[in-house]
Amino acid sequence: MLDLTQLRSFVAVEQAGSFTAAAERLGLGQSTVSQHVQRLEASLGRRLLARDTHRVVLTADGEALLTHARTLLAVEGQVQALFSDTGLRGRIRLGVSEDFVGSQLPAVLEAFVRSHPSVDLELTVALSGVLYEMQDSGDLDLVLAKRRLGNDLGTLIYREPLVWLARDPEQALATRPLPLIAFPPPSLTRAIALEALGRHGVAWRIVCTCGSLSGLTAAARAGMGVLVQPRSMAPAGLREIEAGALPKLEDVEFVLVPRKDADKALVTAVSEDILRRIRSLRLGESRG
DSSP: OOOHHHHHHHHHHHHHSSHHHHHHHHTSOHHHHHHHHHHHHHHHTSOOEEEOSSSEEEOHHHHHHHHHHHHHHHHHHHHHHHTOTTOOOEEEEEEEEGGGTTTTHHHHHHHHHHHOTTEEEEEEEEOHHHHHHHHHTTOOSEEEEEEETTOOOSEEEEEEOEEEEESSHHHHHHSSSEEEEEOOTTOHHHHHHHHHHHHTTOOEEEEEEOSOHHHHHHHHHTTOOEEEEEGGGOOTTOEEOOTTSSOOOOOEEEEEEEOTTSOHHHHHHHHHHHHHHHHHHHHHHHHO
16 A cells, blocks of 8 residues: 555655755655655655756656655545544635746645645636736735835745846847837736836837747747746746846745735635745755
């Protein structure tokens, strides 16, 4: 029979990319997590993890096990909630900034399901400005999005530098006016980029607009122009343009903003869970 503790360590290592980061997330020693994975491999008679040059990755057998491991751990959470008097129940309408979709959102949602299996999630992904407008209209209970420096809205999760990205920075910089790939208004990253270019007198034109980060990424990977994104969320296949080639961009801050009249107990519990998860993810990235 599979050991759930061993499965939990296995999934944590896959998510974190290293035994050290996984141990930090689980509150265990690195040697303990390593032993859990070794015992799991021994019980199955298969190697589940391998190291490449940068991180721990799944073998083919590890890939095959991963979905089943997540299912078993999710069932465990549901059973615990079913027989727990303190299990939260209800519905929460969560708005998440488009930036998170391809990077941190999957891990955040997985943690949400495990921690709150009896809570129904209504998820909205949109630009930060759109999410704030929806929350003001009473359509969202909790928003995970960006704010500009100097704004005291919500609870700060972390501060992040914005960077200029392109498939071929030299080619993009040689094109005038500067070709930009951007979210439509009321995008914060768009506004910050245009303000910076305007202050330094850099001519620009927007060659592609899309409300989806996947669409913008496709345009940037096709070499259409320059994209602005938080550094830690830079899509694969794009290179950061070296400092000084374009105006320096203002940092942004990622925050959690609850609606004032939302279910306080539910919003507080979910907010704390998201805060822990994202900060843990970033700690793992910084150590990796």
